[in-house]
Amino acid sequence: xxxxxxxxxxxxxxxxxxxxxxxxxxxxxxxxxxxxxxxxxxxxxxxxxxxxxxxxxxxxxxxxxxxxxxxxxxxxxx
Numbered sequence: 758x759x760x761x762x763x764x765x766x767x768x769x770x771x772x773x774x775x776x777x778x779x780x781x782x783x784x785x786x787x788x789x790x791x792x793x794x795x796x797x798x799x800x801x802x803x804x805x806x807x808x809x810x811x812x813x814x815x816x817x818x819x820x821x822x823x824x825x826x827x828x829x830x831x832x833x834x835x
Contacts, residue, residue, distance in 0.1 A: 758771045770780065778800050780786075785801035 758774055760768045760771060762768055775781070779802075780800055787799045787801050789797040789799075791797065
């Protein structure tokens with residue numbers, strides 16, 4: 758696979774590579790330079806537990822029945 762460096766120093770990773778590594782917009786990458794000039798790129802996937810607390814808690818809890826009704830209502834409008 759090949760890529761071209763832009764005048765701003767940016768590189769677009771080939772689609773096949775992005776798909777193979779499950780990368781998407783906003784993902785972070787780590788780069789290490791080896792002794793002989795080789796570069797190692799590693800995706801920096803965050804562990805799922807780091808997402809806890811990312812969203813605010815709801816004002817009031819929602820029951821399973823309320824969730825099911827909302828899903829059914831949305832499904833009937835498609």
